Amino acid sequence: MKRNATAVWNGSGKEGSGNLTTQSTVLNKTQYSWKSRFEDGVGTNPEELIGAAHAGCFTMKLTFILGGANFTPEQLETRCDITLDNGTITKSELNVTGKVPGITEEQFKALAEEARAGCLVTKLYNCETTVVATLA
Numbered sequence: 498m499k500r501n502a503t504a505v506w507n508g509s510g511k512e513g514s515g516n517l518t519t520q521s522t523v524l525n526k527t528q529y530s531w532k533s534r535f536e537d538g539v540g541t542n543p544e545e546l547i548g549a550a551h552a553g554c555f556t557m558k559l560t561f562i563l564g565g566a567n568f569t570p571e572q573l574e575t576r577c578d579i580t581l582d583n584g585t586i587t588k589s590e591l592n593v594t595g596k597v598p599g600i601t602e603e604q605f606k607a608l609a610e611e612a613r614a615g616c617l618v619t620k621l622y623n624c625e626t627t628v629v630a631t632l633a
Contacts, residue, residue, distance in 0.1 A: 504529075517541065544579040544586065551589050551618045552577035555628070559612035563597060566608060571596040572633070589619075591628040606630045 502524070506515035514530040524541075532538025552575040563570055573595045580588040593609055600608075609630035613619055619626050 514540075517546075544581055547586070548577040548579045548589070551579075551591065551616070551622075551626075554618040555591050555612055555616045556593065558616045559593065559595075559609055562608050562612050562615070563600075566604070568597050568600050568604075568608075571598065573597075586622075586624050588625045588627070589622055591626070592631075593628065594631045594633050596633045600632070602632055605632055 500520055502517060502519045504515055504517050505526075507513050511531045514528060516526040516528055517524050518526055528540035529542055530538050530540055533540035534542035534544070555577070556573050556575045559573060559575075560570060573593060575591055575593040578588075578590045578592070579586060580590070591609075591613060595605060595609075597605060609628050613626060613628040
């Protein structure tokens with residue numbers, strides 16, 4: 498299986514701008530720029546997209562791990578914070594809150610850690626990854 502995305506950039510690094518399009522067209526010429534990456538400009542940025550990818554992959558993995566342990570989540574909500582420090586992504590922190598009937602906090606934390614370690618996006622990273630798991 499292969500998936501793709503395309504980036505187009507026009508102009509210089511700081512004054513220019515670009516757009517991103519994904520194969521599915523969920524992103525379709527979505528704006529990104531220096532300001533959207535390093536200031537408060539309109540548009541997305543690579544770190545935000547990396548965070549979305551990690552949150553999405555991890556949450557799906559956790560759903561399958563919970564199912565394998567005979568738990569069905571009512572809802573899982575994951576926030577991913579990406580740390581960019583001196584031009585390097587140094588950390589991806591997952592914070593998941595779950596409504597999972599019948600599970601203990603200890604079980605949920607253990608299964609969340611298993612999902613973090615098994616997540617395909619986690620395996621892609623060359624930085625610290627962590628998970629904080631909380632039941633709602």
